[in-house]
Amino acid sequence: MQTAEFDYDLPDELIAQTPAPQRDESRLLVLHRHTGMIEHRVFRDILNFLAHGDLLVLNDSRVIPARLRGRATKTGGKFEILLLEQLERNLWQALVRPAKRARIGMQITVSNNIGTEATAEIVAKERAGQCLVRFTNVQDIAGVLDRLGDVPLPPYIRRARAKSLPEDRTRYQTVYARADGSVAAPTAGLHFTETLLEQVKAKGVEVRFVTLHIGLGTFAPVRATKLEAHRMHDERYELSPETAAAINEAKKTSRRVVAVGTSTVRVLESVASETGGLLAPGTGRTSLFIYPPFRFKVVDALITNFHLPRSTLLMLVSAFAAPGQTTGRDLILRAYREAIALRYRFYSYGDAMLIL
Numbered sequence: 001m002q003t004a005e006f007d008y009d010l011p012d013e014l015i016a017q018t019p020a021p022q023r024d025e026s027r028l029l030v031l032h033r034h035t036g037m038i039e040h041r042v043f044r045d046i047l048n049f050l051a052h053g054d055l056l057v058l059n060d061s062r063v064i065p066a067r068l069r070g071r072a073t074k075t076g077g078k079f080e081i082l083l084l085e086q087l088e089r090n091l092w093q094a095l096v097r098p099a100k101r102a103r104i105g106m107q108i109t110v111s112n113n114i115g116t117e118a119t120a121e122i123v124a125k126e127r128a129g130q131c132l133v134r135f136t137n138v139q140d141i142a143g144v145l146d147r148l149g150d151v152p153l154p155p156y157i158r159r160a161r162a163k164s165l166p167e168d169r170t171r172y173q174t175v176y177a178r179a180d181g182s183v184a185a186p187t188a189g190l191h192f193t194e195t196l197l198e199q200v201k202a203k204g205v206e207v208r209f210v211t212l213h214i215g216l217g218t219f220a221p222v223r224a225t226k227l228e229a230h231r232m233h234d235e236r237y238e239l240s241p242e243t244a245a246a247i248n249e250a251k252k253t254s255r256r257v258v259a260v261g262t263s264t265v266r267v268l269e270s271v272a273s274e275t276g277g278l279l280a281p282g283t284g285r286t287s288l289f290i291y292p293p294f295r296f297k298v299v300d301a302l303i304t305n306f307h308l309p310r311s312t313l314l315m316l317v318s319a320f321a322a323p324g325q326t327t328g329r330d331l332i333l334r335a336y337r338e339a340i341a342l343r344y345r346f347y348s349y350g351d352a353m354l355i356l
Contacts, residue, residue, distance in 0.1 A: 052204030065149030
């Protein structure tokens with residue numbers, strides 16, 4: 001398929017710049033993929049579409065406050081460091097901007113109004129502006145990030161390009177986030193409240209978690225003309241023995257597996273593609289690119305947000321709308337056109353979609 005087939009026009013004013021007042025008050029577009037029927041609800045109505053015996057799987061990765069600002073120790077020049085992945089205790093893969101001025105051996109002082117907190121040294125430069133950065137005087141990197149870091153909001157949230165708002169610390173984070181490591185939120189899960197999750201469990205729905213640490217590649221458009229030529233970014237994941245066993249039992253007993261978010265889908269389908277059958281617990285990295293006509297082995301229903309044109313996430317939901325076929329794109333883009341006409345809010349802080 002051609003990448004251009006996954007393009008669409010979205011008015012700028014429909015790109016959500018702030019979250020809904022309450023998490024579960026977001027709107028919910030329900031797409032019945034086998035009939036093409038569309039319903040319009042609010043997110044808390046998700047209870048009406050989950051049944052006793054379903055297995056709900058969520059990504060519990062936690063967004064870290066990974067955007068740091070500082071000055072070069074020798075020249076005083078301003079720099080921004082966006083941490084991407086922790087490689088060792090104080091060694092990180094990072095984006096350093098402005099990249100042209102970044103030099104190996106350069107030290108950047110990261111501080112606040114109280115005093116110096118950390119010194120980051122560029123120890124290597126890699127492709128695409130990425131660097132290896134080592135913190136040289138830090139005992140507790142998590143504490144430093146918590147005190148000095150900003151939430152790394154996506155670039156289309158323009159009011160936050162300079163600095164995130166205090167509410168982003170909680171609202172650009174799921175209520176069940178546990179494992180530090182993402183630089184972008186698993187946004188489908190942002191709509192769940194603790195109360196709603198308890199109501200889901202009370203209905204007899206089993207709730208389990210996977211971990212996939214989301215990187216900046218999740219926002220990257222596909223630049224190849226044909227989908228087959230695109231190379232997916234890889235991300236770290238963990239599938240626990242408890243979750244693997246729960247999914248295997250659900251598939252064995254013909255119970256639905258409902259994935260919350262495309263990141264959850266990638267974990268489950270990656271592991272399934274490796275084993276060819278029962279899911280095995282473990283950790284690893286996945287670069288699985290899901291696009292039509294992908295055949296899904298695990299996921300039966302999907303909760304997701306509305307995604308960017310030409311993005312791998314839009315291609316994934318198009319594949320899910322018609323597994324094993326190429327017609328899902330038409331169904332998804334029809335649903336998107338209806339959502340645009342009804343003024344749904346798009347992207348990370350936007351509304352949700354349930355594909356059944």
